[in-house]
Amino acid sequence: MINLCDYINILHIEVEEGGVERCRRLKESLSEILVRFYPLAGRVRDDALVECNDEGVPYSKAKVNCQLAAISPRRPTRIEVLSAFIWSHFVAATHGKTDPERIYTMLHSVNLRTRMDPPLPENYFGNVSRLAIATPCMDSEKECHDFVNHMRDAISKINGDYVRKLQEGYGYLNFMKKRTESVSKGEVVSFTFTSLCRFPLYEGDFGWGKPVWVGSASLLFKNLVVYMDNGIGREIETWVNLKEVDMAKFQEDKEFLSFVSRILDAKL
Numbered sequence: 001m002i003n004l005c006d007y008i009n010i011l012h013i014e015v016e017e018g019g020v021e022r023c024r025r026l027k028e029s030l031s032e033i034l035v036r037f038y039p040l041a042g043r044v045r046d047d048a049l050v051e052c053n054d055e056g057v058p059y060s061k062a063k064v065n066c067q068l069a070a071i072s073p074r075r076p077t078r079i080e081v082l083s084a085f086i087w088s089h090f091v092a093a094t095h096g097k098t099d100p101e102r103i104y105t106m107l108h109s110v111n112l113r114t115r116m117d118p119p120l121p122e123n124y125f126g127n128v129s130r131l132a133i134a135t136p137c138m139d140s141e142k143e144c145h146d147f148v149n150h151m152r153d154a155i156s157k158i159n160g161d162y163v164r165k166l167q168e169g170y171g172y173l174n175f176m177k178k179r180t181e182s183v184s185k186g187e188v189v190s191f192t193f194t195s196l197c198r199f200p201l202y203e204g205d206f207g208w209g210k211p212v213w214v215g216s217a218s219l220l221f222k223n224l225v226v227y228m229d230n231g232i233g234r235e236i237e238t239w240v241n242l243k244e245v246d247m248a249k250f251q252e253d254k255e256f257l258s259f260v261s262r263i264l265d266a267k268l
């Protein structure tokens with residue numbers, strides 16, 4: 001035999017129903033199929049021949065003490081996918097045009113209520129949030145495959161320990177002061193994402209019934225992306241505020257525009 005010894009391992013994941021009966025049936029069918037493919041029940045000798053001695057094949061049964069979700073990679077959410085897409089096109093439009101050494105950072109607003117110890121009620125009044133900060137890849141040609149991982153890592157650091165340190169001192173204020181100085185000097189470019197999806201914005205009734213459309217009255221600063229439900233199914237509206245020169249580049253990006261539908265055209 002001159003071919004390479006390549007074997008493909010295949011893992012079947014199935015719904016657990018009648019485990020004991022299925023295990024018994026699997027053993028029986030394995031015994032029957034080995035009669036037809038008898039070389040598989042033998043042993044290789046001297047790397048030259050298969051001794052068909054009917055020794056059979058190993059069969060093992062094990063129980064894993066964890067959920068499948070704990071070991072399999074979590075699929076990206078709609079917000080993560082959309083943020084990665086917008087980020088990659090923002091990078092393509094702005095990075096390296098004037099100062100290739102400039103640092104680009106992603107900021108994502110994080111709700112602190114459930115991350116405190118003990119957690120605060122979801123309806124706790126106030127802007128109880130902080131910004132998770134990450135520096136994703138800057139190569140738009142690679143489509144920023146690591147963006148989601150960077151985003152998740154940054155958000156995961158906003159935990160109970162983070163909140164406790166935040167309550168104990170002024171470290172966060174000092175950090176924000178230094179960061180503001182870097183941004184004002186042009187050393188760092190920030191791109192901020194925040195999501196109002198799943199907020200019951202379309203449930204409000206101020207005397208005219210439920211609104212037919214909910215939007216943003218104003219976006220407070222540049223390089224800001226706000227996600228909102230559009231009230232129709234699971235579609236997402238994306239509000240983007242950029243500098244005029246950067247917005248012009250966005251509007252010339254054919255790939256970006258191919259995934260965009262104008263809100264006013266869709267609503268009116």
